[in-house]
Amino acid sequence: MTRGKIVTAKVFVGIICTVLILGTVFMTTILIIFRNGPNVPYELSDKSYRNIPNVGGDCCVYVSENFFYDNNLYIPGGDDIYFNTYGENGDNWIVNGSRYRNGRVKNLKYSFLTGSNQGGQFDSIIITCNPKNIMRLQNQQKHNGYTYGLKVEDYVKDSENDNNTMEYRCEYTINFKRNVNTSKECQLSMIVKISHDKDASAEQFKEVCDELFFSLLDNVVYRNV
């Protein structure tokens, strides 16, 4: 072996050792910081409405099933229910993943979609509970001691194909304590969409949406612990 080759070998081994030492230090630091493992969302593969509190835990408030029966809405299930975690990309849907484990995730946002049973007036209702990123309530309103934010829009539903139909959209937002043992909050929001004829006045739909939201307020519950 020539002197040049020996030097090259030494340098090569030195570089490998340095990389491995730095790698070990880096890995150890990262693993100590993220002691509980990677932020892989757990999934209870039971995607029924009843399972939402089991997955969401104590970080969110929940909507009693009474709400659906009182307002003639269908109970969401399967693909109507979504969960989000807060990673770099906060909009990753996690429930549709194939990984299966039991458990709950901290700071999990849930959403579900429902609508009227046959012949009802609501096109769609999306309810979301978000324990993080609580936004300021816009256009504040008051009802029975509750303060909530309200945003209303009325626009042509499908401007390219069906410009005779309008869509009335109202979005309600309200903050609740996450559970009885904390002052931390979560934000519950409800988006209601109603299709209507262009000639109809949008004013009448505000009352319908308000009633639905007040019913929602009556049906907000904590997880039973």
Added chain:
Amino acid sequence: MTKIKSGKKGLIVGLTLALIFAVIVSVEIYVFFCVDMGSGNVDTIIRYNYLQKKTTNSMLYLSEDFLDDNNLEIVPIYSSKPDSALDFVNNYLGDVILEYNTHKISTGFNKNVIKTDLYRYELVSSSDNGNIPIRVNVVGAVGTNKKHKYDKEVGNGDKYAVLDTELTKYFTGIGKSYEIKGQVGKVGLIKKYSRLKITVTVDAQNVNDYTQEQIEERVDAVLASALKYVQRYGD
């Protein structure tokens, strides 16, 4: 020649070190990412029969006679497990969820046994025997809730709090809830207490089939019955 020998020795030492570091990194990756260390918000689902064995003597329980006398059955927990690329099969996981230290209460358990501070399961009326169908949600936990007033007394001396004096909305329907506080041990002069929360509800889909009075009567009867069946590990 000496320099060549020294070079070989350096190479061997370097490779040995590299191997050691590789082993350390592999072990760290395995321990932190592949082994369930029992930390974090990981729940466990167990069979009802194993409940007392798993949670030992720091909890209160409802005896099985409560189920028999009220014609109740435990609700099993299933998951859909992929059987093939297209089909899913129902996979029985157990009946009771054990939650790990979610409320940051010092459990007083031997951590080598289990780090659980709460268990929960659900019971439903097993058949249509003329009674209003009910759902009973049972939560056992260590410690007591300071916000609750345990001002009623069970026959055996345990105290309990009536959390709802009238029908209240719960996730699955309407009903009422009691929370029982019982002593489960003593460390020196300090008494250790645990709590058992029992919530009896009528499902939302059945609420309109009965009057509020009928529902309240049924719920009250089951709650009153539950108070007779509170037991401790070893009873």
